Amino acid sequence: MLYYLLRRAVFIPVVLLALTLMIFSLQMTLSPVQRLAAYAPGPEFLKGGNDQIAALIEKYGLDEPFLVQYSDWLGNVLTGNLGWSETARAPVADALIDLFPATAELVFFAFIPSLIGAIWLGTKAGVYLNKGIDHAIRIFTILGWSFPVFVFGLMMLMIFYGTLNWFPPGRLSQWAEVVVAGEAFTRYTGVNTLDALLNGNLAVFFDALRHLIAPVVTLTYVNLASMTRVMRTSMLETLRQDYIRTARAKGLPERVVQNKHGRSNAMLPVVTIAGMELAYMMGGVVITETIFDYHGIGRFAADAASNLDFPGVLGFALYFALVLVVINLVVDLLYPLLDPRVKLR
């Protein structure tokens, strides 16, 4: 196990290095003037014309050779400096640290119900194959799978905010923002719900919860749909196995057969896909964050990319690669727990 962990750990910097090299190479296909867009995003910033552009290019070293620019950046990264993001108007590391709690809060509330719901619905659909429940679940999941997130999100917003005025966008109401920004409120984690509880402020807690419901439902539905389909298929396959027949022949109650012998064994592919979904969500859910005015890592990454803010993009890529590698590792470590036949070497 230790050897396995060490071997995986060695791969992490290799993956990160390859990724950043790739992104850096891609950005070098743009001219220095194009890359200047991060520092001068519109015509009003370039009124000094060619002289100003030349000075800015020199200042940011945009005309330096690829290797010089890359090694400078890498050197800074190794000292913990990921550069300055013009999109966030902050050091990249600070921006990621500031935005992480928002994304983590959203993911926490969306991922757990998605996973539990998917396992439960997938099991039911598998057990009641071609029955009413199965058909209902299949329609439900096909809808969730085929619904573009932005359409579903906008519908949620228009119905539950525009019409019913139940779940507003953003992270907090105006009055709650004032409370949170006040001296009496301590921001321990940046996670609004948790901070509100730690401060003993239930009004802020419920306000934060109210703002979370619509984006969480949107994310949950979309993720739940894909994971449910995998769970259902896996459950069907498992229920056809000999050991299930044996369990039934032994006279075990059907509930035990389905839950203990069926569901436990069917969960392996779901864990794999759930890991990928979690990593994707932790990388930020751009559309959901944009629609619901939720400032998280996804929106930052999308803005950085569209602004050609390469320090921001590279910082995000490092973060995302790290998340991906860690979650993959956790998923791999979970396999032997779910299936004793799996051994890590």
Place this chain on the structure above:
Amino acid sequence: MLKKIALLTACAVFGPVGIGNAQVKNPGTLVYLWTSGIQSLDPAYIGNTPSTYASLNMYNRLLGYDGSNISEFVPSIASEVPSLDNGLIVSGEDGSVRYTFPIREGIYAHKVGLKAADGKIEWRYYDDLSGEERERIEPGFGEITAEDVRYSFMRAILQGESWMANAVTEMVTAGAYANIREWATQLAGVENFDDLDEADLVAVHDALAEKITVEDGKVVLTLEKSFPATLGVIALPYATSVIDKEWAVDHGAWPGTADNWVEFHKPDLGDSALFEQVNGSGPFMLEEWDQGEKRLVMKRFEGYMDGPAPLERVVLRTVPEWTTRRLQLEAGDADVVATPVEFLEEMKSRPGIKVQEGLQNIFGRSLFFMWPVQAEGNPAIGSGKLDGAGIPPDFFGDIDVRKGFNYAQNYQLLLEQVNLGNTVQLRGPTVRGLMGYTDESPVYSFDPEKAEEHFRKAYDGKLWDVGFEMTAFMTEGTELANAALSVLQQNLARINPKFRLKIQALPWATISDRIYTSTNPSIPMAYMGWGPDYSDPGGPLGAATYYLASTGLVAGFSGEGYRELMRQEFDALLDEAWKLNDPDERRPIYERLQVMSHELATTQFLWEDYTHVVSRDWVDGYVHNMILYGAWDFYNITKSE
């Protein structure tokens, strides 16, 4: 138990629900949703309009603009507006001009310094002080004085980062130097800024200090010669915003010393000491600038010199998605929202929503002709020859080509059907309200016969015979640009089927790459709009100079042919007008320049730019000033049913 918890949670979550849309939500707080963002809170650093929402409301300047008027000023930190009549502007016999600004007494910044028991200065909010504590404010520590004004101007000039800070350099040197680096290197007689030694740095500092002095508690600017836009530059909410010197120094800004100012020169964005700290004397104080949440919150300053603002708080938040902004406006959670022009009609029909349309901007929209363009491997000019499959690099160098293009555009159609009657045709570099504008100057109109006449004359008739193919460019997502270019494209094809204009939309980064990469651009024609930085048409940052000077902004990217035309026809007149002080003498020259821009068809002037405001109907008091590019001064804004 679980059921009880669920029930309580539901009550708590849904409890606040049901506030009707007709009620004023967040009374006293104005929530403004936009797609922009604040660049920095340092007024000496900023150079774009969104950033002025902070500087305009949290800082003061010597003067302010009088309502929507772009050439009239009102006192602010200065107790009087200098003029020749009141003797505060004096012309010297050597041609120099001296501006004196008496300073109003009793103006305090948001934070003031009190001496603590240990003798150290403690910065506290002025609003939080008792009467007795206010008596103990250390003189100068938070009290706005002439020294603060001088420090603020000098700091901005020496920092030299933004275009607008450099405008102040141009002002104090009466246009002699474009920025402090140029001034310092020329003064020292060296080639590069990096070659300056400490003595050179001190010399330029001292030269600057001589031009901005404090005499008897008044700020005095001494310019070597006339700079007619001086008051206009001073009133802009950028680098002339006044900072409390003692506070700024205490918080890491330039300490006012002559020998080490270069350490504070051109800082990176986040390295500017005042990047995220504010201590101005404006009607609002900084409460929070959350860059992660893209939210700026300003709180009312009760000690404001003209009395507290009606609004208690202003929230500026970046919300890129239009539907989200719209729903928040309709729900009353937002009071003002940035609205795409195509949704204005829809918004007008929504209850409780107020739409103000056709608010004039200070600049126009045009199709810019550039010549010569880069010839090598440039797909925008096809074959690069006049053979029907391309254009020669200096295509627009022929005046008949430019005139033919100008007569081929249907301006009335664009004004009525594309701009829905919200604006007027652009007549040249200057728009309504600027010196040089008259509504009698000639304009082009759609005239296919005249277009044909000029096209037949161009290139000795060859253009008409063989035709052309070229690409015109626009920035992505600008529907009006697409309309203007499409109308022109169709009209050209109708005039002569061999005239093929292609249209390409690109991100701004790519457009700038193609117009700035070398002496000549690679784009032969592009839709753009450029606005002046003050209301005077002349001087380095005026509208006429921007468009018509060989050293102007437009000439900078339009190619050597364009620059040569400007040198031959416009530079001398521009210089002549700028040297004059008397508006009555200057005006006819700028009017002549406007006519000449038409006669020489320098550009295809399309329409004057305009903007709009979409708000809840409970929001009142917005005054549109086009020189501020529509930035909101929240001091007079009210929010009531």
